[in-house]
Amino acid sequence: MQAFSKHVGVAAPLLKDDVNTDQIAPVLHSRGLKEDYKAMLFHRARQREDGSEDPDFVLNKPQFRNAGILVTGNNFGAGSSRETAVWSMLANNIRVIIAKSFADIYRENCLQNGLLPIVLEPHVADAFAARVIAVNGGAPFTVDLASQHISGPGGADVAFEIAAADRTRLLEGLDDIGLTLKHMNEIASWEQRAAAAQPWLQTAKDSR
Numbered sequence: 001m002q003a004f005s006k007h008v009g010v011a012a013p014l015l016k017d018d019v020n021t022d023q024i025a026p027v028l029h030s031r032g033l034k035e036d037y038k039a040m041l042f043h044r045a046r047q048r049e050d051g052s053e054d055p056d057f058v059l060n061k062p063q064f065r066n067a068g069i070l071v072t073g074n075n076f077g078a079g080s081s082r083e084t085a086v087w088s089m090l091a092n093n094i095r096v097i098i099a100k101s102f103a104d105i106y107r108e109n110c111l112q113n114g115l116l117p118i119v120l121e122p123h124v125a126d127a128f129a130a131r132v133i134a135v136n137g138g139a140p141f142t143v144d145l146a147s148q149h150i151s152g153p154g155g156a157d158v159a160f161e162i163a164a165a166d167r168t169r170l171l172e173g174l175d176d177i178g179l180t181l182k183h184m185n186e187i188a189s190w191e192q193r194a195a196a197a198q199p200w201l202q203t204a205k206d207s208r
Contacts, residue, residue, distance in 0.1 A: 001114040003173030007095040008142045009068015011132045011152075012058050019072060020079030021106065025088045037091035040084060059092075063137025069096045071132050073125075077106020086113045096143045098150070100125045111166055114173065116145060118160045131155050145170060 025040050041059070048054050058064050070089070076099040077085060086109045089097070097110065098118045110117040120128060131154035132141075141152030145167060150158040168174070195202050 001112065001173050004095060004114050004116050004145055004170040006142065006144045006146070007068060007116070008140050009093070009095070010064060010066065010137045010139075011069040011071050011098075011135075011141045012064040012067035012137070013129055013132045014058050014070055014072045015129055017073040017100075018075045018078050021077055021082040021085040022079055024077070024085040025082055027082075035084065037084065037088045041088035041092050061137075066093070067137070068093050069098065069141055069143065070094050071129055072097065072099045074100045075103055076101070077103040077109075079103070081105045081109070083109050083113070086110055086115055089115055098125070098128065111169060114170065116143065116162075116170060118143070118150070118162070120158070120160060124158060127155070128158055 023045060024042060025037075026043050042057070046054060046057050046060055053060055055061070059067065076097060085106065089095075090113060095114070096116045096118060098120060100122055101119060102110075102117050107117045128150070131152070135153045139153045141150060143150050145162075148160055148162060148167075150160065
């Protein structure tokens with residue numbers, strides 16, 4: 001996956017709770033052989049009933065069409081496990097989602113694909129959302145994973161917490177397989193010791 005160290009982008013306010021994965025990446029839009037992940041993102045929400053574009057949806061507004069940061073509410077990514085709900089974000093160059101909380105599976109999918117999920121305490125999140133609304137896409141924010149700070153117009157830097165293992169995974173661009181491969185020497189050493197201590201296991205036949 002693509003490593004993450006710093007991301008600069010316009011922040012778009014989607015200040016809703018319980019946004020689920022089918023809203024993010026509708027399943028009916030992902031049944032083709034060659035999915036358009038960019039067009040998939042919030043496909044239903046972007047349109048009116050007659051199929052025309054809804055100008056009131058935040059990502060349809062001119063100042064937020066190329067947003068690189070999404071600011072939202074509680075329990076973002078609820079619902080089914082659907083990696084397209086992360087891939088569609090990345091296809092639109094959204095590399096950071098700032099929320100009050102995430103659904104666990106969605107948060108893990110973000111980490112596995114190089115998208116940074118940031119959780120802010122409610123009062124901090126509300127203050128930051130007010131800054132995002134005030135600037136209205138007129139200037140970008142910078143999210144620095146190394147220093148664990150968000151900087152930008154309208155106020156002081158905002159610090160955020162992230163588990164050390166998750167931070168390392170993103171900085172080095174490692175999914176679960178990549179993290180395992182970092183320990184290849186230890187794995188090979190263990191296998192050698194096991195082979196020496198239990199040689200009969202090395203020639204055992206599968207009885208299935």
